[in-house]
Amino acid sequence: MTQLRSLHQAPTLLVPEKVLLPEGAQTGHAVLVDDGQILAAGPLTEVAAHTKSLLTDANASDPNPKADQSIAEPVRIDLPGRLLMPGFIDTHHHLTQTFGKSIVFGEPSEIFQRVWVPMESNMDAEAIDVATRLAAWESLRGGFTTVTDAGTRSNVDVSAISDVTTDVGLRCVLGVICNDLGGGVRTSTVAEVVAAAERHLSRWDAEALVHPSLAVSIPEVASDEALVAITRLARDAGVSFQTHLNEHIVAVERSLISSGERPLERLARLGALGPELLAAHATLLTPREIRLLRDSGGAIAYNPVASSWKGNAVAPALLMHEFGMRIGLGTDGTRSDAFRLLDAAETAQRLTGGMDVIDSSAGGGWTWLEQGLRGGADAVGLSGQIGEISPGARADLLILNIDTPEFVPSWDVPWELVRLANRDQIEAVIVEGKLRLEHGWPIDWDGRAFLERAKDVSRRVVENSPITRIDPNAADHRARWMAEHGNATGSGSPASANAPRNGGAVSARDDF
Structure with missing residues (x-):
């Protein structure tokens, strides 16, 4: 794998045993990568011919290039016994909450009131830096090359998050919280919230790995005016509007008490349901709400592990998939292991619906792989750019060792990735055409020294936070x-x- 360390320095032809395309794993294929982008993907003979054509055209356009500008033959890297696949997309995460992830085991719903808010409010710049790096590294180790952060409750500027994710090499859909209410009282004016949102949308143009998003923690902490303004901003900018929607019983009841409407119903009345919506969880939906959401074109971040650990219900993801709704998979910061997430996504649907109607397939395996890849890319507004191996997409890739007991014999790679694969098989993680991790460890910074620092900082934060x-x-x-x-x-x-x-x-x- 040492050859991959120079992947970003020259055009590279990757020739693995198998390449994962939407229609399945293909043998005899190759992928041409250059400058962070996939230039060609397909049968080796066709990609080789395409590569030769590209070189011929490039040299013809500049017949007398300078020596240091000449176009060389691509570097070929053969990867026998390996699967080349797109990196996964985590459509719902809380990067700055990683210090508390093992504190909340066994806890009931709405732990944000007793754990997340007290902890994040007590985090300084150093703590945010360390927590984000820890979460970003764990995400990459688990096969996620893109993570959607729902916004931090810390007072530290969100650039503290983007600086770290960019340095580590994790693509980040970065949310900024746009609440204007808290505890039943106004905390900001709508004008202030809108101004902050506009600044956030305009500040990341030069960052290849940062994609802005707007967020409201839950609809109940935003006024009608703020919800309308923020969703309109997101719609006009073509970015995601994130919110935790119909997640817990208490949240639905709180909305009913304050407005006489369920959270999703309120968004519908305000015209705040649209293709920009990225609704996290959406576990407590009535048939009418499913129809409203489908008709609006909004997307769902399906978080099966969060439902298992502290939820009140499981989102009807398979039903929504059959209705043609947009669905991605999210961790909710529980554990950043993409393969275990796929397994949880399928298992949750089988246990909550499939077994009742004798549906042994519960999505046929490929459904959950699709939602973790192209479905996730679509849900976060990056369709065609990530989550797939195709010309023009960004080179966010995983190299898996499939010459292992888990994959021998191999009869159905998509199903095997859902039920049998594990993150130990990930030998290399590539983001924007650059090698970021090798066998789970960073190649350009000292991971072991960082872990010691993370232990000290996390202990300081948790011991001094009023967590209950x-x-x-x-x-x-x-x-x-x-x-x-x-x-x-x-x-x-x-x-x-x-x-x-x-x-x-x-x-x-x-x-x-």
């Missing part, structure tokens, strides 16, 4: 169980009999 947990950590949970059962298994510490029995809040700092 409902569920005890695993050790305390076990101790309570052992105490209730009188050490029935014969294992466990005698001290477990003295474990606390109350179910009240547990400060996170008690766990560190």
